[in-house]
Amino acid sequence: MTLIKSISGIRGTIGGKVNEGLTPLDAVRFASAYGTWLIARNGGYKTKVVIGRDARISGKMISDLVCSSLIGLGIDVVNLGLSTTPTVEIAVPLEHAQGGIILTASHNPKQWNALKLLNEKGEFISGDDGAEVLSIAEAESFSYAEVDDLGVITNDDSYLKKHIDAILDLPIVNQEAIKAADFSVVVDAVNSTGGIFVPAMLEALGVNKIEKLYCEPTGRFPHNPEPLPEHLTDLSTKIKELGSDIGITVDPDVDRLALVCEDGSMFGEEYTLVAVADYVLSKTPGSTVSNLSSTRALRDVTEAIGEKYHAAAVGEVNVVNKMKAENAVIGGEGNGGVIYPELHYGRDSLVGIALFLSLLAEKKMSVSQLRDSYPAYTISKNKIQLTPEIDVDAVLRTMATKYADQEVDTTDGVKIYIDKEWVHLRKSNTEPIIRIYSESKSVESANKLAERIITEIKETL
Numbered sequence: 001m002t003l004i005k006s007i008s009g010i011r012g013t014i015g016g017k018v019n020e021g022l023t024p025l026d027a028v029r030f031a032s033a034y035g036t037w038l039i040a041r042n043g044g045y046k047t048k049v050v051i052g053r054d055a056r057i058s059g060k061m062i063s064d065l066v067c068s069s070l071i072g073l074g075i076d077v078v079n080l081g082l083s084t085t086p087t088v089e090i091a092v093p094l095e096h097a098q099g100g101i102i103l104t105a106s107h108n109p110k111q112w113n114a115l116k117l118l119n120e121k122g123e124f125i126s127g128d129d130g131a132e133v134l135s136i137a138e139a140e141s142f143s144y145a146e147v148d149d150l151g152v153i154t155n156d157d158s159y160l161k162k163h164i165d166a167i168l169d170l171p172i173v174n175q176e177a178i179k180a181a182d183f184s185v186v187v188d189a190v191n192s193t194g195g196i197f198v199p200a201m202l203e204a205l206g207v208n209k210i211e212k213l214y215c216e217p218t219g220r221f222p223h224n225p226e227p228l229p230e231h232l233t234d235l236s237t238k239i240k241e242l243g244s245d246i247g248i249t250v251d252p253d254v255d256r257l258a259l260v261c262e263d264g265s266m267f268g269e270e271y272t273l274v275a276v277a278d279y280v281l282s283k284t285p286g287s288t289v290s291n292l293s294s295t296r297a298l299r300d301v302t303e304a305i306g307e308k309y310h311a312a313a314v315g316e317v318n319v320v321n322k323m324k325a326e327n328a329v330i331g332g333e334g335n336g337g338v339i340y341p342e343l344h345y346g347r348d349s350l351v352g353i354a355l356f357l358s359l360l361a362e363k364k365m366s367v368s369q370l371r372d373s374y375p376a377y378t379i380s381k382n383k384i385q386l387t388p389e390i391d392v393d394a395v396l397r398t399m400a401t402k403y404a405d406q407e408v409d410t411t412d413g414v415k416i417y418i419d420k421e422w423v424h425l426r427k428s429n430t431e432p433i434i435r436i437y438s439e440s441k442s443v444e445s446a447n448k449l450a451e452r453i454i455t456e457i458k459e460t461l
Contacts, residue, residue, distance in 0.1 A: 005030075005134055008124060008317075011105055011114030014058045022113055027062050031069040031101070032144075033137035034117055037129070038099045039073065048076045050091045050118075052083030052159075053103035054252040055192040055217035058113045062103050066115065067153055074145030077153045082193050082217055084254035085116070086348035087163045092122035094162065099125075104253035107226035110219060123345050124317050160197060163350060164204045170342060172283045173354045177361035179206025184244040186211040186260075188235040190225045191218045192252035194349070201350045202248075205357060213238055227251055227258035227336060229266045236264035246360070246367050250349045256336040257349035259356065261368040269336035270295040274374055276338050276352055277330045279359035281305055286329030289322045291315070292415045293379075293424050293437045294334030300375045313412035314426065320345045334379075380446035382436040383428075384454050390461065392427040392434060398460045399425060399453070421445070423453050 001016030003026060010030045012022030019026065039047050049070055053059040059082075067077050078095050080088060085102045092100040098120050105112035117125045117133065125133070136142065145151070167173060185207055189195035195215030202210050213235060214222045224231045227249045239247045239260055247260030259267035267275075274297045277288050281301065287308045290298050299309040312322035316333065323331040323341060332339040337347035340355065363370060386392060400414045407417035413426035413435075423438040436453060440446040 005137070006130070008130055009114055009116045010137075011108070011112060013111045014113060015111075022058075022062070024061070024065050027065040027115065028069045029140065030115055030133075030137050031066040032073060032140075032142040033133050034099070034101065034115070035070045035073040035075050036136050036142040037133045039075070042098045046076065047074070047099075048078065048095060048097040050078045050080065050088055050095055050097045050100040051103070052080035052085075052088035052091070052100075053193075054084070054219075054254075055082055055195075056105065056110055056113055056219040056252060059103055059219065062113050062115075066101060066103065071151035071153060072144045073142065073151065074149045075151045077151060079153055079155050080159050081155065081157060082196060083159065084163075084193050084197055084350070086255055086344070086346050086350060087159050087197070089118060089122040089346040089348075090163055090166060090344050091156075091159050092118055092120065102253065106253055107251040107256065109224065110221050121345070123320060126317065160200060163197075164201055166343060167201070167351050167354050168204060170340075170351070170354070172280065172358065173205075174358040174361060175205055178354075178357045181357075181361040181364075182209070183207050183246060183357065183360070184209035184211075184242070186213055186235060186238050186242065186244045186247045187215060188213045188232065188247065188249040189215045189217075190221050190223070190249070190252055191216050192221070192225070192254075193217055194250040194252070194254045197254055197350060198248060198250060198353065201353055205354060207357075209244075211238065211242055211244065221252070225252050227256055227269060232258070232260060232266070235260055236266075240264045248353060251336075254349045255347035257338060257352040257356075258336045259367065261371060262366050263368055265368060267367055267371050270334040270377075270379065271297065271371060271374060272336045272352060272356070273330075273332040273334065273338055274298050274301055275359060275370065276332075276340075276355045277301060278374070279355050279362075280330040280340065281307065284329050287326045289319055289326060289328045289331035291319055291333050292409060292412050293426075295377050295379060296420065296422060296439055297375045297377055311409055311411065311415070316347060318412070376441060377439050378441070378443050378446050379437060379439045380443065380450050382438070382450045382454065383433045384436060384457055386432040386434065386461075388432045390432065392432065395434065395457060395460060396425055396427065399457065402456065418449075421449055423449055425453070425457075
């Protein structure tokens with residue numbers, strides 16, 4: 001059993017002993033801490049929270065516990081039921097709520113669940129705010145409402161349509177071109193809420209040929225739910241079998257989008273953001289942002305039209321903060337996370353689908369041809385194990401100094417740009433390792449770069 005309490009929320013495996021897994025008591029304690037923090041932040045005034053969940057098996061149980069805990073504190077709850085992370089993020093400000101909780105363990109297997117916490121803007125709470133919530137939970141310093149002051153629960157299933165309508169209202173979404181393209185699409189929604197939301201989004205865009213693969217929201221994932229190539233073999237096979245134009249897959253809470261080409265090959269989740277950014281930049285030129293471990297291709301596409309690319313520390317909160325600081329027109333993460341601020345500041349697969357299909361329809365080319373039109377890079381992910389007594393920060397400083405004549409970014413660990421290659425070194429917060437991500441034009445050259453850096457790190461020790 002596993003329970004991880006962090007500034008971004010609480011996640012764990014269902015069952016086990018209290019404080020060792022995500023048990024009912026742990027869910028109640030953490031929801032109560034968050035609710036208590038929200039009430040204090042709201043000056044003691046009547047507080048409202050939006051709740052939504054993915055389709056995983058434990059979702060209804062955890063949702064009932066969280067909702068009951070909040071109304072027990074006197075907080076009103078708007079319960080969206082089966083929903084998506086971006087839908088809850090959109091609903092919070094529309095409901096004039098003070099916060100939101102998304103019940104999802106994202107791409108983790110079915111035995112996991114989590115409480116992810118939002119502020120009044122529908123954005124993930126900051127590190128400092130998360131630390132306050134953790135402190136309240138640790139001390140159990142919450143006081144529940146008396147009977148006349150209990151909150152109420154309102155069930156609201158209207159936000160599927162509201163989310164889709166908000167996307168259709170975006171000026172750059174080209175519904176006419178998408179409908180005229182007459183795309184045939186296969187959707188793998190890993191039996192979670194994407195099975196409801198993605199086909200509905202496609203239908204609203206005018207797509208009539210939709211093959212649903214694993215779209216029943218049972219929470220019983222037919223394969224590992226992380227949208228990586230090795231987990232998408234069924235989708236790839238179905239596309240080739242049917243002769244479809246494109247495959248679309250999302251993770252259980254629909255904030256990561258991956259695409260598969262008409263020949264069954266992977267478009268590459270690193271390139272989801274690149275393609276969407278290409279489209280957005282063609283309509284509204286401006287700066288772009290991704291995290292330091294994402295592909296250089298976004299930088300290339302941005303600089304090719306004379307605009308500025310900015311790198312952010314790893315983590316959605318950090319990307320959003322950088323996007324706001326730089327007034328970016330598009331941003332996100334290389335894991336298939338598209339953030340389009342014209343809609344909201346959160347990773348959103350539904351808006352990603354609308355923008356990608358608009359691009360594909362206007363380009364009038366196949367998905368594989370579109371992929372081949374972008375700079376080709378490959379990322380290699382490695383790590384080096386260290387002994388606990390080694391000063392990892394000192395190692396990183398040494399590497400930054402060694403490559404001082406290159407472009408070096410120390411925002412989050414050390415990222416070194418060497419011509420069109422890069423290597424990103426980050427220390428783990430939980431174990432004595434350095435994560436080493438490297439990118440180059442091929443798998444071989446990316447691995448070779450990583451091996452070289454690993455050798456140099458060992459020599460410094």
